[in-house]
Amino acid sequence: MMELLIADISKEVLLNKAEEEIVKASFIVKKLRKRQYLMQFGEVFRHLFFVEKGMLRAYLKGEKDVEHVIQFAPEGSWIPDSFHQLEDLEALYNIDALEHSEVLYIDREIYQKLLAQVPKLEKYFRVAMQKRLYALHMRVINYLTHFAEDKYKMFVDFYPEIVQRVPQHMIASYLGIKPETLSRNRKKMATRKKEKEPVTESKVQKATLPAVQD
Known part of the structure; x- marks a missing residue:
């Protein structure tokens, strides 16, 4: 367990065996059933979560309980x-599991101790948060400057693995468009892709074969 976390850290900093053990001892494993909450609106949240297995989402509810995926x-x-990192805050949204999942979580105070014990992790967490900030920045630009079809196309380009695992209405919520709009644009994209497909030899042969006579 925790192999994915260690591998992710290793992309930025190299840990020795002793440091790896310190990291592993700092996190707690939690298993979630599909649709089970990890955190709910209004709860005091003082943990950071790493997804070792499965898929989670963060979302809030607006008027008439309409969900907005964050x-x-x-x-x-x-x-x-x-x-x-400095104080307890109330959660402004819910986090739940879209699949059976396993997460690693670390308490804020343990997190501070971990950074003191393994200072090189400062770089890893800084880079991780910078990547998330960049993704959020690109999402805002996408939302403000593109039409629905382009929003979806960019989402597919950035997150191809998510498209196959998440219901379309949730993707529509994330993109800030209506589910029927997303469905309509997906059909347009599929039609254009089909029209651009090269004609294979088998298709040519099939088209040129003479009709069978009785």
């Missing part, structure tokens, strides 16, 4: 997007 978090992701 973040999808597949394996190898941190959730939430930001982590207040």
Whole structure:
């Protein structure tokens, strides 16, 4: 367990065996059933979560209980997007599991001790949060400057693995468009893709074969 976390850290900093053990001892494993909450609106939240297996989402509810998806978090992701290190805050949204999942979580105080014990992790967490900030920045630009079809196309380009694992109405919520709009644009994209497909030899042969006579 925790192999994915260690591998993710290793992309930025190299840990020795002793440091790896310190990291592993600092996190607690939690298993979630599909649709089970990890955190709910209004709860005091003082933890940072790493998805070791499965898929989570963060979302809030607006008027008439309409859901607005803030973040999808597949394996190898941190959730939430930001982590207040100085004081306890009330959660502004819900986090639940879209699949049977396993997460690693660390308490804020343990997190501070971990950074003191393994200072090189400062770089790893800084880079991780910078990546999330960049993703959030690109999402805002996408939302403000593109039409629905382009929003979806960019989402597919950035997160191809999520598209196959998340219901379309949740993707529509994340993109800030209506589900029927997303469905209509997906059909347009599929039609254009089909029209651009090269004609294979088998198709040519099939088209040129003479009709069978009785």
